[in-house]
Amino acid sequence: MKKVLVATDKPFAKIALDQIRGIVEGAGYQLALLEKYTTPQQLLDAVVDANAMIVRSDLITQEVVAAAKELKIVVRAGAGYDNLDLAACSAANVVAMNTPGQNANAVAELAFGMMVMLVRNNYNGTSGTELRGKKIGIHAYGNVGYYVAKIAKGFGMEVFAFDPFVSKEKMMADGVTPVATVEELYKTCQFVSLHIPATETTKKSINHGLLSLMPKGAMLINTARKEVIHEEDLVKLMSERADFRYVSDIEPGNKQEFADKFAGRYFFTPKKMGAQTEEANINAGVAAARQIVAFFEKGDETFRVNK
Structure with missing residues (x-):
C-alpha cells in the first residue's frame, strides 16, 4: 500500500x-x-x-x-x-x-485589500484617494495576475501587463493592455502588482532604477517573494520620494527601517498570508x-x- x-x-x-x-x-x-x-x-x-x-x-x-x-x-x-x-x-x-x-484569487483579493487600506490612509479619518481611473501594471500575467486584472477592472482601473511568456492576444482577450518592456510597465502605471517568481534572474531585480520610473503617487504591491525586491534600493527611493508607498505580505529584512522612516506609507502582513x-x-x-x-x-x- x-x-x-x-x-x-x-x-x-x-x-x-x-x-x-x-x-x-x-x-x-x-x-x-x-x-x-x-x-x-x-x-x-x-x-x-x-x-x-x-x-x-x-x-x-x-x-x-x-x-x-x-x-x-x-x-x-x-x-x-x-x-x-x-x-x-x-x-x-x-x-x-x-x-x-x-490560491490565485485569494492572493489577488489580498493585494487589493492592502491597496485600498493604504490609499485610504489606513482608515485614519483623513482624505485619501480612489482606485477608479488609475493605471495598474501587472508584472507577470499568470494565474494571480489574471485575477488581479479582473478585480482591477471591477474597480474601474486601466490594466496593463508585462509578461514575455504570455501572448499579447491572451492579454488583450482579457481586456488587458500588453506592454513591450518592464520599464514601460513601471513608467506607465501608478500601481504595480508583482507576481514574478524568485529566480537567479529576478532576485533583487525590482531596484531603484525600475521603481524610480513610476509616476507620482506610486504604490508597489508585493504578494510574490521578498527576494525579488532590492530592499536597500527601495528604502533609498522611499527616502527620496515622499509620494511612494509599498505594501507586501512578506516582511522585508529591514522592516525596522520602514517603521522608523516611513510610517503610514507601508504595510506588511505579520506573515505570508496570500493563500x-x-x-x-x-x-x-x-x-x-x-x-x-x-x-x-x-x-x-x-x-x-x-x-
Missing part, C-alpha cells in the same frame, strides 16, 4: 484534510500526518517510508530527500515552490509538483492529493516543476 505523508508545520483546515483523506484513502493508499512539528528531525523520521508527500511552506531539503528512500513524488500545495530543493529531487528521481492557480483563506486552503490541498493519485495511477506529470 502506498503511503502519502501530509507534512505541514501550518496544518490544513479540517475540512481540507477530510477531503484529502477521502481522495487518498479512496485510491487505496494510506494517509499519514505530521502537523505542527517543531524540529527538522521529526520530518526526517516521518519521511522514511513515505511514497508521496504533500507540503505547504515546509522546507524539502537535500537532507529530507535523502532520508525519504521510498519517495516518488512531493507536491507543494500552492503556486510557489522555492521551498523544494529541485536539484535534490531530480537527483533522487523524485517528481516535484506545485498546484498552480488554486490563507479557507477556500484556498481547501483547493490547494485537494489538488495536491488528486495530482498524487493521477501520478501513480496514470503517470500524469502535468504540474511537474523539476526536470
Whole structure:
C-alpha cells in the first residue's frame, strides 16, 4: 500500500484534510500526518517510508530527500515552490509538483485589500484617494495576475501587463493592455502588482532604477517573494520620494527601517498570508492529493516543476 505523508508545520483546515483523506484513502493508499512539528528531525523520521508527500511552506531539503528512500513524488500545495530543493529531487528521481492557480484569487483579493487600506490612509479619518481611473501594471500575467486584472477592472482601473511568456492576444482577450518592456510597465502605471517568481534572474531585480520610473503617487504591491525586491534600493527611493508607498505580505529584512522612516506609507502582513483563506486552503490541498493519485495511477506529470 502506498503511503502519502501530509507534512505541514501550518496544518490544513479540517475540512481540507477530510477531503484529502477521502481522495487518498479512496485510491487505496494510506494517509499519514505530521502537523505542527517543531524540529527538522521529526520530518526526517516521518519521511522514511513515505511514497508521496504533500507540503505547504515546509522546507524539502537535500537532507529530507535523502532520508525519504521510498519517495516518488512531493507536491507543494500552492503556486510557489522555492521551498523544494529541485536539484535534490531530480537527483533522487523524485517528481516535484506545485498546484498552480488554486490560491490565485485569494492572493489577488489580498493585494487589493492592502491597496485600498493604504490609499485610504489606513482608515485614519483623513482624505485619501480612489482606485477608479488609475493605471495598474501587472508584472507577470499568470494565474494571480489574471485575477488581479479582473478585480482591477471591477474597480474601474486601466490594466496593463508585462509578461514575455504570455501572448499579447491572451492579454488583450482579457481586456488587458500588453506592454513591450518592464520599464514601460513601471513608467506607465501608478500601481504595480508583482507576481514574478524568485529566480537567479529576478532576485533583487525590482531596484531603484525600475521603481524610480513610476509616476507620482506610486504604490508597489508585493504578494510574490521578498527576494525579488532590492530592499536597500527601495528604502533609498522611499527616502527620496515622499509620494511612494509599498505594501507586501512578506516582511522585508529591514522592516525596522520602514517603521522608523516611513510610517503610514507601508504595510506588511505579520506573515505570508496570500493563500490563507479557507477556500484556498481547501483547493490547494485537494489538488495536491488528486495530482498524487493521477501520478501513480496514470503517470500524469502535468504540474511537474523539476526536470
